[in-house]
Amino acid sequence: RKEVEQDPGPFNVPEGATVAFNCTYSNSASQSFFWYRQDCRKEPKLLMSVYSSGNEDGRFTAQLNRASQYISLLIRDSKLSDSATYLCVVTDNAGNMLTFGGGTRLMVKP
């Protein structure tokens, strides 16, 4: 079983749609959780951190369920510019080493 699992997609959605990505992780001692965005042939960029209380940044909402070891990302009112690969990331119990999921590819179409 992979340490961090994501549906690879692709998710093909029209502009304005709401789309949700899920991620599960195996290490119950993981300390920190993130969503990164990666454009084609570019480096990953931090999209947002994920907290148990849930957090929102504009059209993006992230949620962590520690009991189920599950992380989610919701994108509302999708834009063409949201097309990218979204990487679910967890740290080890010391918060040092990042473990990435394989990524979920999103394609937003006009």
Place this chain on the structure above:
Amino acid sequence: DAGVTQSPTHLIKTRGQQVTLRCSPKSGHDTVSWYQQALGQGPQFIFQYYEEEERQRGNFPDRFSGHQFPNYSSELNVNALLLGDSALYLCASSLFRTSGSFTDTQYFGPGTRLTVL
């Protein structure tokens, strides 16, 4: 504020050769981590350097080694290259929190794309 920089951007080598990749961390950061990203996969952790020492290592063979300099910049060396080493090599920098063992958010450089023929 200079971000993370890496050199070279692209590199082509043949099997058995050795390669050195370089990384300069974001201004104010003191910790450097290296990741390997094969095509279509997420990045995989290679190792992390802090205070010029390797602090943590992922599941990579000894052919992969590194170094951190007093100015916090870092090198990744790969010996005896294999075809399977072809990947995007990413460097990420962060600031070690003196209040505990947790590192701050990691910021990635643009990567070095290595092709092994």
